[in-house]
Amino acid sequence: MTLEEVLIQKPTERAQCTGQALEEVLVSAKDNDSLTVGVYECAKVMNLDPDSVSFCVLAIDEDFECDIALQIHFTLIQSFCFDNDISIVRVSDMQRLAEIVGDKAEQLEDAHCVLITNPADGSWEDPALEKLHVFCEESRRLNDWVPEISLPER
Numbered sequence: 001m002t003l004e005e006v007l008i009q010k011p012t013e014r015a016q017c018t019g020q021a022l023e024e025v026l027v028s029a030k031d032n033d034s035l036t037v038g039v040y041e042c043a044k045v046m047n048l049d050p051d052s053v054s055f056c057v058l059a060i061d062e063d064f065e066c067d068i069a070l071q072i073h074f075t076l077i078q079s080f081c082f083d084n085d086i087s088i089v090r091v092s093d094m095q096r097l098a099e100i101v102g103d104k105a106e107q108l109e110d111a112h113c114v115l116i117t118n119p120a121d122g123s124w125e126d127p128a129l130e131k132l133h134v135f136c137e138e139s140r141r142l143n144d145w146v147p148e149i150s151l152p153e154r
Contacts, residue, residue: 059094087136
């Protein structure tokens with residue numbers, strides 16, 4: 001899909017397209033060892049090597065909406081992303097995100113933040129990631145600084 005095709009889509013089509021693109025990117029990044037999962041692990045990566053971060057996904061569910069410490073971490077991560085021109089989105093289904101980025105053998109407890117990083121050799125490129133960057137850029141133009149994406153159901 002070209003940039004022009006993405007821009008002329010209806011909002012509901014765009015939401016579905018971006019959800020599918022996010023899932024594709026997460027699976028591809030996992031296969032390429034380019035994922036960092038967990039609030040504290042993500043904060044470490046952002047602190048040590050912010051240039052390696054390409055995309056950020058924040059996930060919240062009803063059980064953690066009142067968790068003040070988590071909300072403070074989210075605010076700091078969002079601020080860092082804005083300052084370093086890192087595209088950022090929010091998803092409301094943390095369980096679904098954990099299914100995508102986790103191993104079936106281990107249960108992920110902290111999938112509240114997921115970073116997609118660039119490999120050191122720079123060999124990994126994904127057209128779906130470019131779609132997500134375009135989506136985020138357009139959302140920022142509409143003053144939606146952290147757009148919400150719905151992940152597709154399995």
